[in-house]
Amino acid sequence: MAIPSTTSWQIETVNFRLLVLLSEDKSWLRILIPIAPQGDAQPFLDKLLEANFDLTLETRYALYENVLWGVFQHHFSTLIVEDFSKAIQRLIDLKEQGISSYFNEVIENRIVEVIKAAKLQAQTLEATMQTLERFYTEGLMGEIDMNSEYREKTLAAWRYQLERLWPEVEP
DSSP, X not given: OOOOSXXXXXXXXXXXXXXXXEOTTSOEEEEEEEEEEHHHHGGGHHHHHHHHXXXXXXXXXXXXXXXXXXXXXXXXXXXOHHHHHHHHHHHHHHHHHTTHHHHHHHHHHHHHHHHHHHHHTTOOHHHHHHHHHHHHHTTSSSOTTOOHHHHHHHHXXXXXXXXXXXXXOOO
16 A cells, blocks of 8 residues: 555545544554533543444544544554544444434433432322422523523423423332
C-alpha cells in the first residue's frame, strides 16, 4: 500500500465533518467525527463508556478538547477498504444518533425512580400526577417563568411516561 505524503484530511458535508489522521510514523490511521460538546455529553459518560464496551464495535466514543468524538483507529498497513468504509459509516451513525438516546435512557431511569418512590409511599398514579402538578405550579420543578402552555405540555409528557411505565415498576 502506498503511503500518502499528507498526514491529515478533512471531509466536510452538510451533515458532518470527518477528520482522517495518519500518525507521524504513518503506522496508524485515526478517523474522527465530532458528536457533541463535552458539557452536553457529561451527564451520560457512564452510558457512553458502556456503549464502548457493548455497542460501538470498532468505533469508540472519546473526549478531547471539550468535544465528544466518535473515533476509529486502525493499523494503517493492515487496513482494507471494506473496514475503512464500514468505520466511516459507523462513525456517521454515531453522529446521527448523537446523545439523545442516552438522554432518553437517563430520563426514563429517573421516571422509574419517581414511580418507585411513589409506590413505596402507597401513592396511586393519580396522586403522583397531582404531586407533580403542584410541584410545577409552585415552581419546585421546571423553570420559574414557565408559561402555562409549556407546563401543560410537560405534565402531559409526565402523564404519558407514568402511565406507560407504572405497571412495569415494582416498589
